[in-house]
Amino acid sequence: MATIHDVARLAGVSSVTVSRVINRAGNVKPATQTRVEQAIEALGYVPSGVAQSMRSxxxxxxxxxxxxxxxxxxxxxxxxxxxxxxxxxxxxxxxxxxxxxxxxxxxxxxxxxxxxxxxxxxxxxxxxxxxxxxxxxxxxxxxxxxxxxxxxxxxxxxxSLNGARSLVQHLIALGHRRIAMLAGPATTTTASDRVAGYRQALAEAGIAVDPRLIHFGEYKAQSGAQMLARIWEAPSPPTAVFAANNAIAMGVIAEAGRRGLRIPHDLALVCFDDLPDASSQLFPFLTVAAQPxxxxxxxxxxxxxxxxxxxxxxxxxxxxxPTQLIIRASCGNQLAHSNGHGLSLPLTDTPELSQSGLPSNGRATIERIHP
Amino acid sequence: MATIHDVARLAGVSSVTVSRVINRAGNVKPATQTRVEQAIEALGYVPSGVAQSMRSxxxxxxxxxxxxxxxxxxxxxxxxxxxxxxxxxxxxxxxxxxxxxxxxxxxxxxxxxxxxxxxxxxxxxxxxxxxxxxxxxxxxxxxxxxxxxxxxxxxxxxxSLNGARSLVQHLIALGHRRIAMLAGPATTTTASDRVAGYRQALAEAGIAVDPRLIHFGEYKAQSGAQMLARIWEAPSPPTAVFAANNAIAMGVIAEAGRRGLRIPHDLALVCFDDLPDASSQLFPFLTVAAQPxxxxxxxxxxxxxxxxxxxxxxxxxxxxxPTQLIIRASCGNQLAHSNGHGLSLPLTDTPELSQSGLPSNGRATIERIHP
DNA sequence: TGGCGACATCGTGAATGGTTGCCATGAGAA
DNA sequence: TTCTCATGGCAACCATTCACGATGTCGCCA
Structure with a gap:
């Protein structure tokens, strides 16, 4: 690869002059400048960033x-x-x-x-x-x-703190009292902040924190599935789950499916972080706290x-x-257990994919049909 | 930041010896090696990749x-x-x-x-x-x-060619004859390859290619929406659309929604490239040719x-x-128009999100409920 | 025991490609 | 004649490595 010296030789000047041309340092006669530029062009010379880094x-x-x-x-x-x-x-x-x-x-x-x-x-x-x-x-x-x-x-x-707080407040407003917190690694501040927001929302509503409902795992789907399983096998399971990120939520959904749990009927779900556009457009399901x-x-x-x-x-x-609370369908309209009957809005007559974008009313009971 | 010379000075050797220690070049007395390693440790010396790049x-x-x-x-x-x-x-x-x-x-x-x-x-x-x-x-x-x-x-x-071909063959097998091709930029080989696969599938089925159904746009949702609009405003619209990538498909879905078109009832849809896991897990809707x-x-x-x-x-x-054809719900089971009645399987009684993962039978009529 | 060669150990100097401070040259102006 | 300024080269520098050379050590043989 051509060096500054090759250019200098071809243009009949020293490498210093070439450098000056490149860096527009001035003090170069127009005729010289032209000769140098032609030589640069002819050799396809590009200054070495490595050498520049060396000096600079x-x-x-x-x-x-x-x-x-x-x-x-x-x-x-x-x-x-x-x-x-x-x-x-x-x-x-x-x-x-x-x-x-x-x-x-x-x-x-x-x-x-x-x-x-x-x-x-x-x-x-x-x-x-x-x-x-x-x-x-x-x-x-x-x-x-x-x-x-x-x-x-x-x-x-x-x-994280206020995002978590608003998600849990939302669940509480729907009537939930036993809300599980599936957090990320205890070594991350996002985990502790979101747990803090969770605790704060509960405290503000006068709900006692049950430490058995708080689990720390990883920000991965597999971990979400494991945490849900552990919680579900313990006595008095929650009516709602707060997943600390979208991957954990996906694991919760998968594990809930394996256990025959219906969301939101048997279990409401919220999470931190939005899903890909493709998801929320096609199927605006998860209620989330979206970060910018x-x-x-x-x-x-x-x-x-x-x-x-x-x-x-x-x-x-x-x-x-600030985070944005996006309310979709994964919590239903209110807690199923608390009002005695399952959800929810009657189905329209022709179930088809017919509208996209974020749900306008946010609370559309869009759910997945069991095959 | 410490240099090799700083290390050399501290260890009382020359920089070459330090270099030899670092690169395990041998010919260094164990005692010297130790002194050098201690100096490296003491200074927190890390060789400069820039200088190494310069030489090497x-x-x-x-x-x-x-x-x-x-x-x-x-x-x-x-x-x-x-x-x-x-x-x-x-x-x-x-x-x-x-x-x-x-x-x-x-x-x-x-x-x-x-x-x-x-x-x-x-x-x-x-x-x-x-x-x-x-x-x-x-x-x-x-x-x-x-x-x-x-x-x-x-x-x-x-x-691309065979992936496109199998998607179009799938549509043809469902009874579609007027299939639109919404391709990427004509300057990309993926666009031309996928159009070629489209043409080949049609030719093999003895269906004449209508050039008015082939559009070249960009691999972006907005472009997909525009292409669908243009096609829908022309005479004799298609019964199915082949979107050349997932982004185009998302635009098609959005525009179809705005026009009140139901997928797959009014329009079947397939595309190249799968959607994010979160999408296909939550709502296995789009039939795709997935690339590895x-x-x-x-x-x-x-x-x-x-x-x-x-x-x-x-x-x-x-x-x-090879690509993988993943059949989901966006084409229905067969062409609605061809058998005279809309789709499809009866709804189960309790529509809930209850199972996740790729659909086991691939043909579950999972559709989105109109809010 | 002295001399020689082989080998281990380690340093000197140059080179990598570019930029910068300083100085030299020459032309034109005062 | 002196001063100024435009022009452009020399040498040093950046961190590292390589070729080569300079020591020192040891064993072997005469």
Whole structure:
């Protein structure tokens, strides 16, 4: 691949002059400039970012570290980061941790070696130790979705506490009293925040918290299924379940199906994070607290660029974005057990897929027909 | 950040010796080795990948360029690439083109400047010109999902032709004769391949192709809606629609809803690419030709690594992976118009979400109730 | 015991591709 | 004649590695 010296030789100037032309540093005669530009064109020369990074100590490279690139929430975050990044000619390394601390550490090692300018990370764990690599090297870091104990860095997240609170309030308003909380890993702040919101809503309604109804698992469908099974095999099962994210909710739905439980008839269900557009459009079923995923990504990138440009002078900032309660069908209209009869609105005569988009009234009793 | 020289000074050796320790090159006295390792530890030294790239001319960096990181198909591909890549300590730049050629070019420029070792790309266009940057520089490239005219590079894709053919055969078997084809951009080979499969299925069934039923748009929901509108406003509308990808299908569903068309009663629908798990689990509605997205990504990465290791000696390889026809509810059981009465199976008495997972019989008449 | 060769150990200098501070040259103006 | 300014080159620098050379050690043989 052509180097700046090849260009210089062809144009009959020194490499310094070529550099000046490329960087529009001035002090180059128009005729010289033209000769250099022609040589660049002829050789198809593109300056080596590697060599530039070597001198400048900047790689124009960021990393986005998320637990699950296949979850809509994270792909939407990624899209937000991408858009904010693209216009500035930065490149983004995408790293997928699977909530696996070892994987996260491997990635951090590679990224530190690659000398990324900054990192946007949803840490697997709230423990500070895995993150000291970043902090000690003063690598500009924005945490998203989660916090880390003892490290006040820039942070962008959805309002887990109030989102959880409003979901549980919604269930309570429908008459539910025994509400299970199926949370993510106890090591994540999203888990503790959502449990806190859950507790707060119950407390505000004067309902005692039954610790046997609170389970910590993983943000995965399989874990959701396991937690539902465990809860269902214990005495006095709940009438409603709050799943701490969409994957857990999918596991709950699968396990409920295997157990012949009907949602919402036998069990109401709400969760954090919306489903893919395709889901909510085709079949607006799950009542959710939707986080502004795109904005979380975009804002995180903005904070990071601020820091890259403004230096470390700024104090750490924390952005908490509101969630949106989207009421759909997975809770029915009211608690089936409490009014003595099953739900709900009469079926219309011709059941067909005929309207799409988010349900206008939010409470349409759209349910799945048992095959 | 500590350099190799800092380590050398602290350990009282030269930088070459440190390098030897790091790279386990041997010829280092055990005592020296220990001193060096202690110095590395004390300084928290991590070798600069930038400097290593400078010398070695390898960056241990790949790029994945896709049209839409928010579409499940592409995130699943990305996951496949990620998994194959992760174990080899390579990093992946994720680039999102939005099917925008200008954006793709900007990315290619940045990536060439960053000196990526290889590229996995779903090219926006089948034209060779945008890709010459890659070919001329002999950057190892694997194309996925699409081909480029006049450049025989490594290629991994789903079997668009036969996938399309089987979808249309399915519609024909249900009695459909007027089937619309809503394709992607005419500049993509997936569009032409899927149209070819469509034509072939019709020809095999002795059905004349009506060119007014074939439309080329974009792989976006909005485009799907527009194409359906155009087709529906023309004389003699179709009884079935073949959407060339999941996004187009979502647009068709939205537009059908706005026009009061019921699917499958008034219009059967099939499409290429599956929907997110959350969709197909919650509401197994759309009949699709599913591509093995994960495998496409994983295989593409394998081919790329082969080339990075084996050199350019290998001839270009082309991998075409079979698609899977997943029959769900969006075509009904047979053409409503052809047997004189609307569908279909009687409703069960209690419509509830009660079973999940892909429909076991595939033909469950699961439909959405009109609110 | 001295000399020589083989090998282990480790350093010097150059090279990678680009940018920057400083200086040299020459032309034109005052 | 002196000063200024446009132009452009030299050398150093960034972090690492490679080729090569310089020691030192040890064994073997005369």
């Amino acid at each position: 100590k900047r790689t124009r490279t960021l990393a986005l570290i998320v637990p699950d690139i296949q979850n809509v929430f994270w792909t939407t975050v990624a899209r937000g980061v991408e858009d904010a990044t693209q216009s500035r000619a930065y490149s983004v390394y995408l790293c997928n941790t699977d909530e696996d601390l070892a994987k996260q550490e491997r990635y951090l090692d590679v990224l530190i070696s690659q000398r990324v300018d900054g990192v946007i990370i949803a840490p697997c764990s709230a423990a500070a130790e895995p993150m000291v690599r970043l902090r000690d090297r003063a690598i500009p870091t924005v945490m998203i979705d989660r916090r880390v104990d003892g490290w006040e860095a820039d942070n962008v997240s959805g309002d 995923a795109y904005e979380i990504g975009a804002r995180a990138a903005e904070l990071l660029f601020d820091r890259l440009e403004g230096g470390d002078a700024l104090p750490p900032r924390r952005v908490v974005l | 001319k390898r960056t241990r960096t790949l790029a994945l360029i896709v049209p839409d990181i928010q579409n499940v198909f592409w995130t699943t591909v990305a996951r496949g690439v990620e998994d194959a890549t992760q174990s080899r300590a390579y990093s992946v730049y994720l680039c999102n083109t939005d099917e925008d050629l200008a954006k793709q070019e900007r990315y290619l420029d940045v990536l060439i400047s960053q000196r990526v070792d290889g590229v996995i790309i779903a090219p926006c266009s089948a034209a060779a010109e945008p890709m010459v940057r890659l070919r001329d520089r002999a950057i190892p490239t694997v194309m996925i999902d699409r081909r480029v005219d006049g450049w025989e590079a490594d290629n991994v894709s789903g079997d 997205a994960y495998e496409i990504g994983a295989r593409a990465a394998e081919l790329l690594f082969d080339r990075l290791e084996g050199g350019d000696a290998l001839p270009p390889r082309r991998v075409v992976l």
